[in-house]
Amino acid sequence: MTTYAYYPGCSLETMAASYHVSATEVARRLGIDLVEIEDWNCCGATAYSQVDELLAQVLCARNLALVEQSGRTDVVAPCSACFKNLSFANLHMQDDGDLLEHMNYALDADGLAYSGSVRVHHLMGMLVDEVGIDAIRARVTKPQEGLRVAVYYGCQLVRPHRPGQGMQDVEDPRFFEDLMEAIGADVVPFPHRLRCCGGSLIVTSRKAALAMLHELLRSAGESGADLIVTACPLCQVNLELYQAEVNREFGAEFKMPVVYFTQLMGLALGASPKQVGIGSEIVKAGSVLACRGAATP
């Protein structure tokens, strides 16, 4: 059994609990042990950098130090924003000795230290790069045939790019589609798959966020998708919880379920809908899954 340190992030404890449940279920079925970091803290989201980047940096440094302390070398984050923050904080410390030294000075006050050794993965990146799409395909017992999915990357899963990542991966990535095809789903062309959901603008600039969500839902609807599949709690909550408000604001009638990729993967690997947290959506996904034969036992 392969073991990874696991950084759930704040959303997975609350609004995105079904992501946590399904991620754990998928990992278990693939023989991967996700061990939650003991006493992890918030990654800083986007708010910290606009007050003090060093403060944002030290929040991530503490989590990485806890991973190192546990003796693990790799950490997995399911939330794209957490992934972006942890991976870039890590890169900055690896590149800048003064910064690493200063972070250690702060960590020392908490009885911790960090050498810069940890590798940070997005949950999807870990599954695609480390487990491998072919290996996942081989484990599928219930292919999600006939289920038309709009694959939604959003932003921070791929942007900003990391060293060694090609331009192709940023402007025209394929790994998410490949993964969904490997579990038998029918990936529809979704032109807005890399366009931002608005992130925290839903709080700070509501009009802008609703318009951005409207664009995404329209594009996904026109693509003929049964549902949108995401890899980020912020995208999921924005697209789903605020769908009713988009409908009101734009006179639209979207009823587009938005699920996590791990929920579909779990079903394909033989889990029951309940085991992957289906049922906690605001826009019900159960019926479309059942109707496509994807979630029937």
Place this chain on the structure above:
Amino acid sequence: MSDPKRLLIIDDDPDFAGAIRSILIDAGYETDVEYNPDDGWHALEKGGYDLLLLDIMMGRGAEGVMMARKIRKDPVMREMPVLIITGIREQIAFLFPGQAIHPGFVPVDELMEKPVDPDLLLDRVRSLIAAAEARHSKAD
């Protein structure tokens, strides 16, 4: 009369840095200004400063703390007195309502809060330089 003392200001606020620079120049000090920690460090590496006036909130955040610590680790630079002049309370005090700045925390000789009184500033500068000179002559 000995050579004029050389001071360096590292502060990202051009208006503030300009204002205290002219106070210090009027008082007979040779005074340079750098506006970010990188340029500031390069200036310090060239050496020859008798005192550093250092801001806290610059660039990414509280980089003045990082810099003061780096100076204290350098065997040559550590001999130079450091006076922190900061507006941190105004800048990010909303984080810690009603709390004091902790001057002893940063490894510097003295801490002043913006806005500064010109006479008080000159007084501090004079006494810090005098104390450093006294230390040196004792060591000799």
Place this chain on the structure above:
Amino acid sequence: MTTTLHFDQEVMNLLHAAGGEPLSTCIQCAMCSASCPAAPFMDDSPRRLIALINADLRDQVLASNTFWTCASCFACTERCPRGIDPAQLMYALRRYSIWKGVHREDLVGPDFSRRFVRTILRNGKSYEPGYAPAFIWEGGFPGMVREVQGALRLLRKGRLPLIPSRIKDLDGFRRMIGRIIPLEGFE
């Protein structure tokens, strides 16, 4: 070592540790604006904001809602042909305006940032209900009703906690923060 500093240099000093090229190298091609999904809601497009900075129009820049309307999607940063990093620029301008306490009164972003950061300093973790309700007034009473409806939907699905989650080692956590920001004590 001039006594006056051009505003674009002042802004670049905030970015001294970031990788982006100087704003002065901007060729005004507007790739950033074209890539920006939030641009229609900005007072000034990202391209125009950079032009204002380069023209030394500090007050006009600070009065703009542009950098508070950035969603941090990094599309501009990926595509700028000159290697400028507009997304980091937006963060830097937010920092600048928070530190100086200068921003448009009607913006939600600055207050949201402050509350969010305070929440994490208090708990070590973020807690959505703690800061969300303060911003629903933006939509007036109907907006508040809608927000409450949304919250109830989440509650019913067990997706909203009633008490904030806290990390265990809060003392150590705060001591650590206290070494980054040299202020004494918390709470």
